[in-house]
Amino acid sequence: MVEHASVIRNDFLRHDMQFPHVWCPGCGLGIVLGSLIRATAKLEIPKDDMVLASGIGCTGRMPAYVDFNTLHTTHGRALTFSTGIKLAKPELTVMTIMGDGDATAIGGNHFIHAARRNLNITAIIVNNQTYGMTGGQYSPTTPYGSKATTAMYGHIEHAFSIAELAVTAGASFVGRGTVHHVTQLDDLIGKGIRKRGFSVIEIISNCHTNYGKMNNLADPVAYQMWMKEHAVSVKKAAKMSVEELEDKFTIGILADIDKPSYIEEYQKIRDKAAGAGS
Amino acid sequence: MESSSEKFLLQGNEAIVEGALAAGCCFFAGYPITPSSEIAELMSMRLPKQNGTFIQMEDEIASIGAIIGASLAGAKVLTATSGPGFSLMQENLGYACMTEVPLVIVNVMRGGPSTGLPTSPAQADVMQTRWGTHGDHPIIVLSVSSVADSYEIAVHAFNMAEKYRVPVVLLSDEIVGHTREAITLPPGKPMEVVNRIKPSVPPEWYVPYENNSRGVPPMADIGSGYRHHVTGLMHNAKGFPTSDPQEVDTFHRRMQRKLDNGAMEIQMSRGFMLDDAEVAVIAYGAVTRSALRAVKMAREQGIKAGLLQLITLFPVPRAALDSVLRQCRAVLVAEMNMGQYVREVRAVNVSSNVKQLNRFDGHLIKPDEIFGKLMIL
Numbered sequence: 001m002v003e004h005a006s007v008i009r010n011d012f013l014r015h016d017m018q019f020p021h022v023w024c025p026g027c028g029l030g031i032v033l034g035s036l037i038r039a040t041a042k043l044e045i046p047k048d049d050m051v052l053a054s055g056i057g058c059t060g061r062m063p064a065y066v067d068f069n070t071l072h073t074t075h076g077r078a079l080t081f082s083t084g085i086k087l088a089k090p091e092l093t094v095m096t097i098m099g100d101g102d103a104t105a106i107g108g109n110h111f112i113h114a115a116r117r118n119l120n121i122t123a124i125i126v127n128n129q130t131y132g133m134t135g136g137q138y139s140p141t142t143p144y145g146s147k148a149t150t151a152m153y154g155h156i157e158h159a160f161s162i163a164e165l166a167v168t169a170g171a172s173f174v175g176r177g178t179v180h181h182v183t184q185l186d187d188l189i190g191k192g193i194r195k196r197g198f199s200v201i202e203i204i205s206n207c208h209t210n211y212g213k214m215n216n217l218a219d220p221v222a223y224q225m226w227m228k229e230h231a232v233s234v235k236k237a238a239k240m241s242v243e244e245l246e247d248k249f250t251i252g253i254l255a256d257i258d259k260p261s262y263i264e265e266y267q268k269i270r271d272k273a274a275g276a277g278s
Numbered sequence: 279m280e281s282s283s284e285k286f287l288l289q290g291n292e293a294i295v296e297g298a299l300a301a302g303c304c305f306f307a308g309y310p311i312t313p314s315s316e317i318a319e320l321m322s323m324r325l326p327k328q329n330g331t332f333i334q335m336e337d338e339i340a341s342i343g344a345i346i347g348a349s350l351a352g353a354k355v356l357t358a359t360s361g362p363g364f365s366l367m368q369e370n371l372g373y374a375c376m377t378e379v380p381l382v383i384v385n386v387m388r389g390g391p392s393t394g395l396p397t398s399p400a401q402a403d404v405m406q407t408r409w410g411t412h413g414d415h416p417i418i419v420l421s422v423s424s425v426a427d428s429y430e431i432a433v434h435a436f437n438m439a440e441k442y443r444v445p446v447v448l449l450s451d452e453i454v455g456h457t458r459e460a461i462t463l464p465p466g467k468p469m470e471v472v473n474r475i476k477p478s479v480p481p482e483w484y485v486p487y488e489n490n491s492r493g494v495p496p497m498a499d500i501g502s503g504y505r506h507h508v509t510g511l512m513h514n515a516k517g518f519p520t521s522d523p524q525e526v527d528t529f530h531r532r533m534q535r536k537l538d539n540g541a542m543e544i545q546m547s548r549g550f551m552l553d554d555a556e557v558a559v560i561a562y563g564a565v566t567r568s569a570l571r572a573v574k575m576a577r578e579q580g581i582k583a584g585l586l587q588l589i590t591l592f593p594v595p596r597a598a599l600d601s602v603l604r605q606c607r608a609v610l611v612a613e614m615n616m617g618q619y620v621r622e623v624r625a626v627n628v629s630s631n632v633k634q635l636n637r638f639d640g641h642l643i644k645p646d647e648i649f650g651k652l653m654i655l
Contacts, residue, residue: 014507017518048503053347064507064518069500071350072509073343074373080340084347084355085500087331088305092351092501110343113336266331273326 011067012037012047018065023058026220028179028205032126033062035182036095039189051085051094053078055107058132058207059099076107079114082121090120090263093193100127101139104160108140115169115198119262122192122199123171125162128207136210147214163202167255172197174255178204180227181251188253197261204231204249283462290428290454291316291358294384295324296463297432298356301471303382304330305353307344309337309363312396313452314386317358338363342370342383349379350508352499354436358384361403362393364410371445372411373510375533378487378495380439380474382432384448386455387563389640398640399452401563402615407447408592416533418442418544419592421449423566425459430469431589437472438544442536443494449591451614453564453642477504486517489528493536537593545595548587549602551577555584557655558606560599560623562588565612565643572648583652594622603630608655610635612643 009015023029040050050068054060056075063070069092073081082096103111103125114121130148131137138148140160148155163176173195175188185203192199206212206223217223234252237245288296295317298306306321308314322332331348335341338359345355359367364385374381387403389395407419418438422428428450435446477484477496486506488495498504511519512526520526537544551573552558561569566587576583586602586609588595603609603623608631611620620634635651637643 017516047505049501051500064509067505069505070507071347071500072507072511073346074369074510077339077343077370080335080343080370081347081350083333083335083340084305084307084344084349084353085351086347087333087344088348088351088353089499089501109336110340113340266326270326270329273323276327 008034008037012041013065014067021065022061024209026206026208027058028128029058029062029126031179031182032124032203032205033065035185036097036124036189037066038186039193042186042190043193045093049092051082051092052097053082053085053094054097055099055102057099057102059097059126060102062097076102076105077110078102079107079110079121079123083114083119086119086121086263087266094120095122095124095193097124097126099132100125100129100141100162101131104140104162104165112165112169115166115171115200117262118170118172118197118259120196120198122189122201124189124192124201124203126203126205127162128205128211130207130211132207132210136207136214142211148211149214161249163200163254166200166202171200171255172257172259172261173199173253175200175253176202176204176249176251178227178231178251179206180224181231184251191253195256197259283464283466285460285462287458288425288461289316289456289458290422290425290450291386291456292320293425293428293461294358294432294448294450295320297429298382298436299324299328300429300464300469301433301436302354302473303356303436304328305345305348305355306331306357307333307335307341307348308357308359309335309341311360311363313388313455314358314360314384316455317384317386321356338366339370342367342374342381345381346370346374346379349381350500352502354380354440356382356384358386360386360388361390364403364406368411372413372415374445375411375415375417376510377508378443378497379445380443382435382439382446382448384450387449387451395640397452399564399642400614400638400640401451401565402618402638403449404591404613404615404618407449414530414533416444416537417592418444418446418537418590419449420446420546420590421562421588422454423563423587424454425457425461427589428454429461429463430465433469433471434546437470440474441472441494442540442544443474443497444537449563451564476502481505485515487513487515489515489532493532493539541593544590545593545598546589547595547598548589549598550585550587552584552586552602552605554582555605556582556607557652558584558586558602558609559648559652560586560588560602560609560611561613562591562619565614568643568645569612569648571645572652575645575649576652579653581652591619594626596626599623599626603627603632607631608633610648610651610655612648614638614643
């Protein structure tokens with residue numbers, strides 16, 4: 001079964017070429033990678049038809065480890081490359097994996113427009129609330145009042161809620177999970193891939209090495225316990241007051257709507273153009 | 279266009295579209311900008327008719343990102359822009375150089391810097407085409423001077439991008455882009471269309487960045503069974519990140535070698551009245567038109583003048599330049615900037631007598647101005 005670690009290792013990882021990986025011990029990215037592989041394996045999509053593209057940062061290193069068609073692009077731009085690939089070969093399953101800074105700071109414009117455009121791409125955003133690879137500077141999701149190497153006096157900006165941003169921008173499917181709630185995460189990623197249209201899975205993860213050490217979460221286990229205590233299911237949150245939800249975030253499916261995907265719409269354009277003569 | 283040849287009255291921008299389609303372009307991503315927008319508009323009409331794809335992206339960064347993705351998936355791709363957009367493209371242009379992705383970028387030049395003179399011509403992006411993106415990198419830069427050129431050189435641009443796995447910048451300018459001239463399409467003599475070489479080995483033997491004799495590794499489309507990794511990090515022959523000094527050195531030398539090997543066909547120029555020339559004008563783009571007229575005026579006055587039109591700006595066509603510099607007692611480099619390409623000309627032969635004529639006020643250099651300079655060379 002795909003749940004078995006050796007199957008993941010032998011069938012899906014470039015274990016003979018690319019390991020050891022660059023991530024810190026205890027990093028949530030390994031959990032994300034495992035979840036991503038289990039979700040895709042369960043759908044039985046041939047590896048030749050899988051594309052995994054990334055931008056820059058710790059998360060950006062993930063594609064090199066997986067035996068798909070993989071692409072490590074420029075900072076924030078992964079979705080634009082994925083757009084070109086999907087349009088040129090719609091039969092491929094295109095996934096884009098980004099960090100919070102990658103997707104919502106430098107790549108924020110590409111992110112909202114990809115959601116609006118509704119091309120059939122699955123965007124996975126690993127949100128660890130910081131720029132991990134460069135040492136812990138504040139990102140668009142760093143909480144107000146917390147510390148970063150560029151905010152040692154306390155952070156004065158307010159954080160994006162990535163999943164809510166994706167809903168507003170028009171994504172067809174939006175889910176949020178954490179690296180603590182792994183079974184749910186496998187399910188969300190699988191649903192995202194199956195969805196026709198643009199899907200977004202925000203994953204709350206831990207950078208105990210950089211964000212954590214400045215914010216009393218230096219231990220990865222303690223960090224995961226923080227996720228467990230602060231995550232509330234979408235269903236439960238609907239019955240809670242604003243005050244009760246103040247320091248919480250929701251997990252589950254935030255949006256699942258049906259509208260024509262870009263590929264279907266563009267085929268209509270082709271049909272119209274072909275009928276219009278020269 | 280229909281199968282039998284017909285005469286059309288086209289803009290340079292429209293002729294670029296026709297050339298690109300003739301070369302097999304099937305994917306365009308772009309963002310509106312004067313004076314290039316007609317290229318995007320025409321592509322949005324033409325591509326869906328032939329099962330191709332047009333998309334207007336959110337900016338120029340996204341436009342070049344999308345064409346790189348589509349090219350990696352096997353498509354022949356184009357984007358078109360002008361100075362401000364070309365500046366935004368530099369980051370991903372470097373990625374395309376690093377990962378050897380065939381693509382063509384049209385830059386219809388306007389006055390700069392910054393927003394500059396949006397509706398006036400200039401040739402001031404020349405050095406940016408060569409060195410705009412950071413790091414040592416290979417690139418091919420071609421220039422067009424007429425509507426006929428815009429078609430023909432667009433085909434060459436795609437052929438070179440495919441053959442050498444390198445981005446090609448096609449430089450036009452506001453004058454050439456918007457001038458309407460008669461053109462016969464398809465041209466009387468059919469043009470060769472080159473496609474990238476794909477791997478012929480089984481996937482398990484495929485080495486995506488192999489150091490072969492040509493310096494150009496076969497390129498597998500994403501989704502064709504040759505699963506591999508593409509990264510903007512320095513990479514080894516297998517495509518995975520490396521900082522090994524030997525592998526880094528090999529990479530840079532191969533990048534250089536692949537264009538050196540093709541120098542004879544890449545470095546294009548045209549000579550006019552050069553056989554017995556004692557003085558010559560060196561020009562490219564719209565200025566070529568004024569220069570040709572000026573040379574004819576000089577000939578009428580008994581001056582043995584000639585013209586060297588550069589089609590390829592980079593890699594510098596050294597052989598053609600050197601020959602003119604050795605033959606003539608003086609040459610005049612005329613360009614619509616404060617003196618960019620003249621530096622390359624001087625570097626070809628430092629002992630030659632190279633004068634310059636520049637105009638950077640948003641107007642074309644006139645034949646009279648070049649003629650006046652020729653008379654006192």
